[in-house]
Amino acid sequence: MIRAVSMVSNDEPNWEQNPESVWVDVLAPTPDELSHLKTIFTFNPLALEDALTEGHWSRFEYYREHAFLVYRTLNPNGKCNDDTERVSIFWYPETDTLVTLRLREVGYLDEVWQTFEPVTHGIEERVIYNLLSRGADNFFAFTDELKEETDTLEESMFQHHKSQNLVKQVFHYKHLIMTARRLVSSARESVASFARHSSLIGEENNRTTTEELSLYLRDIVDLLTRTYESLDSSREVLTSVLDVNLTVQSNRMNEVMKTLTTVSTIFLPLTFLAGVWGMNFDHMPELHWRFGYLLSWLVFLLLGLGLGWYFRKRGWW
Known part of the structure; x- marks a missing residue:
């Protein structure tokens, strides 16, 4: 599925004839759709291969054709698990064009799409920031759910009928934390690399909005860093729960x-x-x-x- 919206007006964009100042969103493209996109946009082959690879971790690269970011986050589905969402972003700053490619539904991208409002300039930077910010919020939602689960485990330590599977649950959540920490670390390094290159992108394309984007990206990096530290704290709490449980059992x-x-x-x-x-x-x-x-x-x-x-x-x- 391919959909497009104009960056500067509410009119239906003619992006196939004039692929400028548009945001094109692609969901699970078929071979024919992918071939059609290649005739309109110049994709770096390595970047396109990463975007189409299932389960690829977060990464950022600045190619000659475009800036490229794979952003993988957790899925806030109301459960504390390791389901993930992934968005690949192709940014063409010289034409104010943004292409997002995903193999599955991504909730926060659809939310950003629904609330999208075109402006005169710098809209793609704002879209990028909104996407990355909402993805980072998903990590925070996971840490909040995890905190509630760890609090429940702490209470169940002293209830004999609930403590039978405590060790199994602790190791389950420690495994989730290990996966989440890798995802957060990968996303943080990718966004940090994007922030470092944003000023270079602005200089090459005579753009001042990328300086503002760099500040926003650093804010996201700080948010991801706090999330990483929160996951470390939860891991320490689970380790303490395991130690206390062993003491209680003894x-x-x-x-x-x-x-x-x-x-x-x-x-x-x-x-x-x-x-x-x-x-x-x-x-x-x-x-x-x-x-x-x-x-x-x-x-x-x-x-x-x-x-x-x-x-x-x-x-x-």
Whole structure:
């Protein structure tokens, strides 16, 4: 699917005959659509190959034909997972033309498209900034969801019925954080490289708006840096949760072992007495006494209750 909008007016752009001052958005192009685009725009072969490669990480290159940015972010689908969105941006500053290519739907790009308003100059820089800014916001949405999940994990540590799968969940979120950190780091380096080259692009094309774009891009770099640091903090929290959970489980095991030891200690003298009275000697007065059985039970009960009271008093049970 190919759609286009004029950068300077609300009229329907004739971008196929005059590919200037337009924004062309391409979604999952067919071979025929791709061939048609090549006849209108000059694409660097390496850049086009990267744009059409599934799962490519963020990167920026300034080619002779155009500036090229692959921007890969997380998908804010209401779940804390590693689904990603990717947009490839081809910028032709000498003709005020922008081409965005994506292989799948990208939510924030459609939002920018719906709110697009043409102006007299510098619109493509603003579109680029809006796209990158909203993509960075998706990382922030992920970190907010992740914080809520880590808070829930912290609360479940002390609830035995909820802590059974805690270790599995912690490692699941640590894996998500590792993936997100790589995505944020790649996006940050790409945008930072774009910001460094934007002044060069402005000098070559006599544009002053690229200086403003450079400031905006540095703001996005700062936003991505804060996101990266937030992910590091979440990773440390999960590590702490894992350590505390191991401590809690160890304490629970110690309590169980203390209880079992106490019970074994109480039954130890009872077992001894039962073993003594169970010996088949003829000269054992208690064996032939009428109340011997009752006496043995009284001794067992008094000894067991006495040891139990003593252990409870000392705090051993």
